[in-house]
Amino acid sequence: SxxxxxxxxxxxxxxxxxxxxxDTDHGIIxxxxxxxxxxxxxxxxxxxxxxxxxxxxxxxRAEYRRDLATNYGIFKDERKTDxxxxxxxxxxxxxxx
Numbered sequence: 143s144x145x146x147x148x149x150x151x152x153x154x155x156x157x158x159x160x161x162x163x164x165d166t167d168h169g170i171i172x173x174x175x176x177x178x179x180x181x182x183x184x185x186x187x188x189x190x191x192x193x194x195x196x197x198x199x200x201x202x203r204a205e206y207r208r209d210l211a212t213n214y215g216i217f218k219d220e221r222k223t224d225x226x227x228x229x230x231x232x233x234x235x236x237x238x239x
Contacts, residue, residue, distance in 0.1 A: 143161045153194060154193070155193045156191070157189075158188070160189075161187040184212045186210045199239060202235055203232070203234045205231070206231055209227060210226060210227050213226070
């Protein structure tokens, strides 16, 4: 994993993150994925998080993530068809007390 964070101001920061998981030798079987003697799998993930400090311990975050797999079977699209990638968007409010 590689993480970075850059604060553009006291209230806004951007954090990219890259992760890589390699199970091409079948050392770990991923949840929901059965290689059935086929090739193993490697997954890459890129995440970009925007953080906004709103004051009084309140923070808003918007996060986009894209997961990429080396072969089909681990991700499904809206039609339940196998695909090689998965995208997600998360919006969150956090309160520090």
